[in-house]
Amino acid sequence: MNLMAIPMSRRQAFKVMIGFGGTVASVVLPKPALASPEEHPAHPVAPPDAVAMLYDSTICTGCKACMPACNEANGLPTDTVLSGGIWDMPTGLNAKTKNIIELYQDPQSNEFAFVKKQCMHCLDPACVTGCPFGSLVKRDLGAVTWNSSLCIGCRYCEVACPFEVPQFQWDSWNPKIVKCEFCYDQRLKENLEPACTAVCPTGAVIFGKRDALLHQAKDRIAAAPGKYFESRIYGEHEAGGTQVLYLSNVSFQKIGLPKLGPTSIGHYATKVTSKIYKWLGGPILMAGVLGFVIRRNWNRHELERLEHEKKTGYPDQL
Ligand code: SF4
Ligand code: SF4
Ligand code: SF4
Known part of the structure; x- marks a missing residue:
């Protein structure tokens, strides 16, 4: 089937591309399945250069x-x-x-x-553990940076981050994940x-x-x-x-910092994924989970876009 022969909007085309790319790549590269809880201790120790x-x-x-x-x-x-x-x-x-x-x-x-x-x-960043393609990396000094060449735009990092930090560039044909690096x-x-x-x-x-x-x-x-x-x-x-x-002199939760326990989220995540991969045939499940996440994020984006247009009167650029 020639996808280019089907008339579709930029939004629909992009949706097809990331859905297809996400599913295929997640089968080929199920990175979280390879991480073990031992690689993500419950209480990570900061390296001396942090x-x-x-x-x-x-x-x-x-x-x-x-x-x-x-x-x-x-x-x-x-x-x-x-x-x-x-x-x-x-x-x-x-x-x-x-x-x-x-x-x-x-x-x-x-x-x-x-x-x-x-x-x-984070010392053990959930976004790094959550990214199936290794496009988020914990570098020397502890900086968490993003690599555009590996990212397929699944937005899994957004879901994984407990601080709601990573942001997706919706108004670009070559979107990036934007976050402080x-x-x-x-x-x-x-x-x-x-x-x-x-x-x-x-x-x-x-x-x-x-x-x-x-x-x-x-x-x-x-x-x-x-x-x-x-x-x-x-x-x-x-x-x-x-x-x-x-x-802070006022409650951390009042200023918008979430209440979180002392255990690394990467540790929890790898404990769950290692069990799932052991018993349920990881790559297929991973493809399903990613497909769900992609679809859910697109639906959420549609709501955000409509809300944005209603609030500002400006049309969305996609
Ligand atoms: S994006 Fe979120 S999970 Fe990743 S390092 Fe930053 S705060 Fe931590
Ligand atoms: S200037 Fe911006 S990108 Fe640089 S460290 Fe500060 S918040 Fe992060
Ligand atoms: S807003 Fe606060 S943190 Fe930012 S430059 Fe001013 S005093 Fe410093």
């Missing part, structure tokens, strides 16, 4: 200088849809926004806090710190070795009893530990 960011919400002024710095370092356009083309105004992480400052506000109690969101660079290629490789930490005028977000930043965060907690929420550091243990660490 770098990190420490974000202290109590020092952040919400100036947002880190946002255009991130866009510039990563060659990303501004997101001006909601501002009618005037200024950068993203409402969350998206395909043009790898780093965002959000405001939590409780009008009743007047409690408020800023929060910086970007990839957490710790400025690995742009700056870390050149021995430069990430753009967001380099530009922050208050030191609310700083860069360094993970061990050293954990010590520094603990010193801040000890020096100001009662100041920080639960006197603890978010990211020290969550989901097996992350390389972005948070201090």
Whole structure:
């Protein structure tokens, strides 16, 4: 059958391509089936070279200088849809926004806090375990980066990430997965710190070795009893530990950081997949699961697209 002979919209054509590509490739390359729980310890230990960011919400002024710095370092356009083309105004992480400052506000109690969101660079990243094609990789220093040549756009990484970080470029014929990569290629490789930490005028977000930043965060907690929420550091243990660490004076959940246990999600995932592959014939099941995920994501995208058009009055570009 010649697919090109059938009249179809760009959206339909892309849908066929990723559905077909996803199913075939998942049969050929069932990578998660090959990972064992032993490769993903429940409580991973950070390697000695692991770098990190420490974000202290109590020092952040919400100036947002880190946002255009991130866009510039990563060659990303501004997101001006909601501002009618005037200024950068993203409402969350998206395909043009790898780093965002959000405001939590409780009008009743007047409690408020800023929060910086970007990839957490998990010690054992669920996106890496979840990607069937190895297109997300944990690099040296601990940066989690994405490789376009291996990605088929299944969006499995989006489903796997507990922090809802990876974003799919819906308005491109050659879509990428967009997420903070710790400025690995742009700056870390050149021995430069990430753009967001380099530009922050208050030191609310700083860069360094993970061990050293954990010590520094603990010193801040000890020096100001009662100041920080639960006197603890978010990211020290969550989901097996992350390389972005948070201090806050309001609840971590209120500022949008999910409540997660100390066990690595990769560990859970490989425990489940290794059992499934042992008993149920992995490649066939994997193809089915991926087909389901792809279809579900497309349906979700249709809803997002309609909602976007209703909210902004702008037609979707696909
Ligand atoms: S540049 Fe620093 S102070 Fe300004 S919003 Fe970003 S983290 Fe907060
Ligand atoms: S926060 Fe999400 S995208 Fe980033 S490393 Fe962790 S699982 Fe991957
Ligand atoms: S490390 Fe780089 S890509 Fe990540 S949020 Fe900071 S500036 Fe953006």
